[in-house]
Amino acid sequence: MTSNHHQSVMFNESIEGLAIKKNGIYIDATFGRGGHTQGILNQLGNDGKVIAFDQDLAAIEYAQQNFNDKRLTVIHSPFANMHNLLTEQGLLGKIDGILMDLGVSSPQLDNADRGFSFNADGLLDMRMNQTTGISAAQWLATANETEIANVIYEFGEERRSRQIATAIKRFQIEKPIETTLQLANIVASVVKTKKHKHPATRTFQAIRIFINQELKQLSDTLNQTLKILAVKGRLSVISFHSIEDRIVKKFIQKHSKQKQLPKGLPIMNNETKQMPLKDLGKSFASKVEINDSRRSRSAILRIAERIA
Numbered sequence: 001m002t003s004n005h006h007q008s009v010m011f012n013e014s015i016e017g018l019a020i021k022k023n024g025i026y027i028d029a030t031f032g033r034g035g036h037t038q039g040i041l042n043q044l045g046n047d048g049k050v051i052a053f054d055q056d057l058a059a060i061e062y063a064q065q066n067f068n069d070k071r072l073t074v075i076h077s078p079f080a081n082m083h084n085l086l087t088e089q090g091l092l093g094k095i096d097g098i099l100m101d102l103g104v105s106s107p108q109l110d111n112a113d114r115g116f117s118f119n120a121d122g123l124l125d126m127r128m129n130q131t132t133g134i135s136a137a138q139w140l141a142t143a144n145e146t147e148i149a150n151v152i153y154e155f156g157e158e159r160r161s162r163q164i165a166t167a168i169k170r171f172q173i174e175k176p177i178e179t180t181l182q183l184a185n186i187v188a189s190v191v192k193t194k195k196h197k198h199p200a201t202r203t204f205q206a207i208r209i210f211i212n213q214e215l216k217q218l219s220d221t222l223n224q225t226l227k228i229l230a231v232k233g234r235l236s237v238i239s240f241h242s243i244e245d246r247i248v249k250k251f252i253q254k255h256s257k258q259k260q261l262p263k264g265l266p267i268m269n270n271e272t273k274q275m276p277l278k279d280l281g282k283s284f285a286s287k288v289e290i291n292d293s294r295r296s297r298s299a300i301l302r303i304a305e306r307i308a
């Protein structure tokens with residue numbers, strides 16, 4: 001059975017963070033099932049625009065079937081192509097806000113055949129963009145033990161990464177790993193966690209991040225936003241784990257904090273370099289939302305404004 005429902009996380013807060021102008025041009029970098037996109041459209045006037053990206057064809061098909069709004073353009077592409085696509089359209093420096101709601105959508109997780117879930121059996125794919133790249137199963141078949149251990153450690157912060165990689169390679173002596181439950185069971189044979197957390201949570205997260213190059217996509221795109229946003233344009237980013245949030249936090253800090261001159265250095269002139277961003281802070285989902293949706297428990301929203 002395929003599911004198409006996705007409950008948008010930190011909906012009001014992330015859209016308020018964009019400080020929407022009625023006739024502005026906004027980017028939803030992660031269309032999903034369009035909850036945030038619709039929220040932006042609702043606040044726009046007739047001349048406003050939303051350009052939405054998603055690298056998953058299922059999201060694009062959903063948009064085509066369920067959204068009929070002249071103000072919306074939906075693009076099937078990784079969001080890191082944003083700079084190139086907007087350059088072609090003459091829109092660099094003209095975007096009033098960019099929203100990024102990172103990670104996977106509920107339909108991706110809930111549809112077992114996408115291979116993201118350790119709870120339901122399906123082919124071990126994990127690609128958000130199934131039109132390109134290799135599946136998690138193909139990667140596990142070709143990567144060596146050290147490469148697998150490194151990915152699980154770096155992108156999952158899993159302490160037992162080496163033991164997991166060894167167990168994976170031992171299993172593959174007999175047969176290839178083809179399904180999500182095969183991988184989940186191999187991990188569970190070497191990782192013990194508290195009751196509420198599945199032992200394969202970190203490993204699945206790590207392999208998914210690696211297969212989709214999620215962290216590179218994120219940092220490349222954040223760097224692009226400095227040229228894409230108009231002055232006073234807003235960046236509103238929701239992340240779901242500490243590795244992702246650290247990248248967003250460091251990016252905003254790097255471009256918003258004035259460097260302190262070492263004490264005692266003579267001030268040569270009165271000019272200090274104007275930083276391009278203003279950090280407007282971070283927030284978490286409300287208690288009410290957390291009670292309603294488990295996914296929102298780990299959400300961190302950061303907002304910044306381009307000021308120069």
Ligand SMILES: C[S@@+](CC[C@H](N)C(=O)[O-])C[C@H]1O[C@@H](n2cnc3c(N)ncnc32)[C@H](O)[C@@H]1O
Pocket residue numbers: 006007008009029030031032033034035036037053054055056059077078079080101102103104105106128217
């Ligand atoms: C958390 S969901 C977004 C949900 C959406 N905000 C909503 O309200 O329905 C994340 C979506 O972003 C997409 N995505 C993740 N990384 C992407 C990337 N690098 N480029 C384009 N789309 C990406 C995924 O395919 C997924 O559909």
